[in-house]
Amino acid sequence: MPQTKSKRKTSSRSQSSYPGSRTNSTSRATSRSGSGASQSSSGNTMLEKFFYDSLKDIYWAEKHLTKALPKLSKAATSEELVNALDEHLEVTEGHIERLEQVFELLGKKAQGKKCEAMEGLTKEAESVVEETEDGSSTRDVGIIISAQKVEHYEIAAYGGLAQLAKTMGLTEIHDLLGQTLDEEKQADESLTGIAENTINLQAEEEGEEEEE
Numbered sequence: 001m002p003q004t005k006s007k008r009k010t011s012s013r014s015q016s017s018y019p020g021s022r023t024n025s026t027s028r029a030t031s032r033s034g035s036g037a038s039q040s041s042s043g044n045t046m047l048e049k050f051f052y053d054s055l056k057d058i059y060w061a062e063k064h065l066t067k068a069l070p071k072l073s074k075a076a077t078s079e080e081l082v083n084a085l086d087e088h089l090e091v092t093e094g095h096i097e098r099l100e101q102v103f104e105l106l107g108k109k110a111q112g113k114k115c116e117a118m119e120g121l122t123k124e125a126e127s128v129v130e131e132t133e134d135g136s137s138t139r140d141v142g143i144i145i146s147a148q149k150v151e152h153y154e155i156a157a158y159g160g161l162a163q164l165a166k167t168m169g170l171t172e173i174h175d176l177l178g179q180t181l182d183e184e185k186q187a188d189e190s191l192t193g194i195a196e197n198t199i200n201l202q203a204e205e206e207g208e209e210e211e212e
């Protein structure tokens with residue numbers, strides 16, 4: 001996409017509001033057209049930098065998830081839930097590969113940047129496991145809700161980035177991110193199905209037994 005330069009509406013704003021994000025403010029004015037790199041432009045605009053940083057965030061998040069999902073699967077009891085979590089682990093590996101393709105299309109190094117949100121969500125999931133009884137459906141309910149919180153974070157991230165890629169004219173990247181977005185939505189729906197069809201009811205019965 002042609003880099004729509006200088007949309008400096010807020011020219012009154014101090015130039016030092018993002019120090020270091022560009023070596024100097026004239027660089028983008030001089031290094032624009034010409035060098036038609038890969039899918040993207042050179043990644044010099046503020047938006048391009050933001051896009052790249054956001055990809056690094058979700059890349060880290062996905063990698064982190066590949067460590068968290070096996071723990072949740074191990075802690076779960078319902079076979080259906082265990083299968084869903086294991087299956088999502090495989091799907092997640094695919095998301096990582098897709099992101100690597102995205103980095104390649106951008107002509108950028110595939111690297112992660114710590115995602116505080118994903119770290120928090122997985123920590124919370126671990127607390128849910130610790131605070132619930134082993135072998136209980138209540139724990140399974142907690143795991144499902146924790147996993148859905150993760151899915152919703154990812155849906156928001158991929159949804160936003162896919163849309164942004166479209167706006168930036170990065171068609172191939174838009175398609176890749178869109179595929180992952182669809183898979184995250186599917187995962188979310190299948191978790192809802194498991195909860196509604198069996199586990200929530202089982203957990204409710206379990207609650208009655210233990211109420212004293």
Ligand SMILES: [Fe+2]
Pocket residue numbers: 062091092095154180184
């Ligand atoms: Fe994912």
